[in-house]
Amino acid sequence: MKSILENRPELARQVAEVAEVAGYLWQKGWAERNGGNITVNVTAHIDDAVRALPAISEVRLIGTVLPHLKGCYFFCKGTNRRMRDLARRPMENGAVIRILDDCASYEIVADNPVPPTSELPAHLSMHDKMIADGKGYTAALHTHPIELVALSHNPAFLEKDVLTNLLWSMIPETRAFCPKGLGIVRYEMPSTLQLAQATIRELADYDVVMWEKHGVCAVGPDIMEAFDFVDVLSKSAQIYLTARSMGFEPEGMSRRQMDELKEAFNL
Template identity: 70%
Template sequence: MKSILDNRPALAAEINKVAEVAGYLWQKGWAERNGGNITVNITEHVDDDIRAMAPISEVKAIGTTLPHLKGCYFYCKGTNMRMRDLARWPMDNGSVIRILDDCASYVIIADKPVAPTSELPSHLSVHNYLIAKGSPYKASVHTHPIELVAITHTDKFLKKDVASRLLWSMIPETKAFCPRGLGIIPYKLPSSVELADATIKELEEYDVVMWEKHGVFAVDCDVMAAFDQIDVLNKSCLIYIAARNMGFEPDGMSDEQMDEMRVAFNLPK
C-alpha cells in the first residue's frame, strides 16, 4: 500500500522520530496499554500533492474553534492504540489530519482512517496557543513517568516550583536541559476542558507540566526534544528516590552552585 511517507524523506524522518520515542516510552514503562499521546505539527513538510489529497474520513468536529490552525496538518497517535505498536507501525497506529478552513473540524488524509486520540482537542488547543505566540515548538507529548507521577501523591511537591527546585538540584544536567522546570497542575479530570485550559496557562511559564496523579505534558521543537526534557526530569526524580531509599535526604546542589550553572550555560533564572 502506498504511504504518504513514500519519497518524502523529511516527513518520514519526523514520523520515524515519533515511532522511536513511542518505543522509548513503552520500554520505560511510561505507556501502559494505550496510555499517552503524541501530536506533531507537520505542516512545514506538506507539499502540493499532499494538499490535494482527498480525505479518507468524514468531516469530524474538533469541539472548539482554533483560528491559528487553519490549513495545518498534524500526525496524531490513534485513539486506543498502543505506543509499543506505534513504535513498529506508526502509520497503522496513527494518522495524518488536515484542519479545515472553519478551524473547527478536520479530516483524516493518510494513511488509514485511524481515529486520532480522544485528547485531540486538548493537544490541538496547545498547538493553537504555540502558533499564536510565535513559538517554534511543533511537538506535544503526554506520558506517565512512574517516578514523577509518584511524587505528586504528596502535597510536599505540589507547591509552585518546589519540585523544579528539587529536581534541578539532583544533577547539573537537569537545569541545563530543562531550564524552565516543571509546572504543576492540581488534579483535574483527564481529557477535560479544564485540564486543557490549565495546561495552556502553565505552558506560559514551563515547557513540561505535571498533571497531579496522572502524567506529564511536554512541548518542544520536535518529539525527541520533548521526550528528552521528560527523561531528564525523571532521571533527577530517580536520583532523589534512590537517595531516600538509601536512608537519607539528599543535600542537592546549593543555590550558589545552581546559579553558577545558570551563568555558565546562559540559562534563564
Template identity: 50%
Template sequence: MMKNDICNCGAIALDENSKLVIDRVAEVAGYLWQKNWAERNGGNISVNLYDNIFYFTGTGQRMRDVAKSPLDFGAIIKVCDDWTNFEYVSEKHIKPTSELPSHLAIHKCLRDRGMRNTVVVHTHPNELIAISHLEKFLDADVLTKTLWSMIPESRIIVPKGVGVVSYHVPGSLELATATIEQLATHDVILWEKHGVLAVGNDVVECFDAIDTLVKCTQIYLFAKMAGGEPQGLNDEQLEELAVKFNL
C-alpha cells in the same frame, strides 16, 4: 469532541522531512514503552509536520504498536482553519487520540506564541506520578528546585522547569486550559496523579526532557531510601549554572 470529523481541505502528499519526523515519533514511542511509561494505550503524541498538517497517535492505540508501525496506529491529518475539523491525509483513517482537541489547543497556542513545527508528548512516568501524590510537590517552584538540584544537567536540559496542573478529568477542557497557562512559563507540565506533558520542536528532545526529570526524581527517591533528605545542589550552584549556560 469533534462536531464533524471531515472537512473539505483537500489531500496533501507527505514530503521526505515529514517521513523522517514520523520515524522519530516511532523511535520515541518505543522508548515510552520500554521505559514502562506507556501501559496499555497510555499517552499520546502529536506533531505539527508543516502548515496545518499533523501526525497524531491513534485513540486506544498502544505505544508499542506505534513504535513498530506509526502509520498503522496513527493518522496524518490536515486541520481546517477552525482548528476543530480535519480531513485525513494518510491512507489509513486511524481515529486520532481522544486528546485531539486539547493537543490542537496547545499547538495553536504555541503557534500564536511564535513556535513552529511543534510537538506535544504526553506519557505516564511512574516516578513523577508518584511524587505528584505528595502535596509538597504540587508547588511548581518546590518541584522544579528539588529536581534541578539532583543533577546539574537538569538545570540545562529543562531550563524553564516543571509546571504543575492539579487533577482534572483526562481529556477535559479544564485540563487543556490549565496546561496552556502553565506552558507559558515551563517546559514540562506535571499533571497531578496522572502523568506529564512536554512540548517542543523535536519529539526526541521532548522525550529527553521527561527522561532527565525522571532520572532526577529517581535520584531524589533513592537518596530518601538511603536514609535521609538529599542535600541537592544549593542556590549558589544552581545560579552558577544559569550564568555559565546563559539560561
C-alpha cells in the same frame, strides 16, 4: 495502497522519529497499554498533492476553536493504540489529520482512518499556543513517567516551583537541559477542555507540565527534544527517590550552586 510517506523524505523522517520515541516510552515503562499520546505538526512537510487528498473520515469536532491551526496538518497517535505498536507500525497506529477552515474541526487524510488520541483537544490547544508564541515548536508529548507521577501524589510538591527546585538540585544537567522547570496542573478529568485550558496557562512559563496523579506533557521544537525534557526530569526524580529509599533525604545542590549553573549556561 500507497503511503503518504512515499517520496516525502522529510515527512517520513518526522514519522520515524515519532516511532523511535514511542519505543523509548514503552521501554521505560511510561506507556502502559495505550497510555500516552504524541502529536507533531507536519505542515511544513506537506505538498500540494497531499493538500488535494480527499478525506478518509467524516469531519470531527475538536471541541474548541483554535485560530492558529487553520489548514495545518498533524501526525497523531491513534486513540486506544499502544506505543509499542506505534513504534513498530506508525502509519497503522497513527494518522495524518487536516484542520479545516473553521479552526474547530478536522478530518483524517492518511494513511488509514485511525481516530486520533482522546487528548486531542489538549494537544491541539498546545500546538495553537506554540504557533502563537512563534518559537518554532512543533511537537507535543504526553506520557506517564513513574517517578514523576509518584511525586505528584505528595501535596507539598504541587505548590508552585517546589518540585522544579527539588529536581534541579539533584543533578546539574537537569538545571541546564530543562531550564524552565516543571509546571503543575492540579487534577482534572482526562480528555477535557478544562485540562487543556489549564495546560495552556502553564505553558506560558514552562515547556513541561505535570498533570497531578496522571502524567506529564512536554512541548518542543521536535519530538526528540520534548522527550529529552521529560527524560532529564525523570532522572532527577529517580535520584531523589533512590536516596530516600536508602534512608536519607538527599542534600541537593545549593541555591548558590544552581545560580552558578544558570550564569555558566546562560539559562
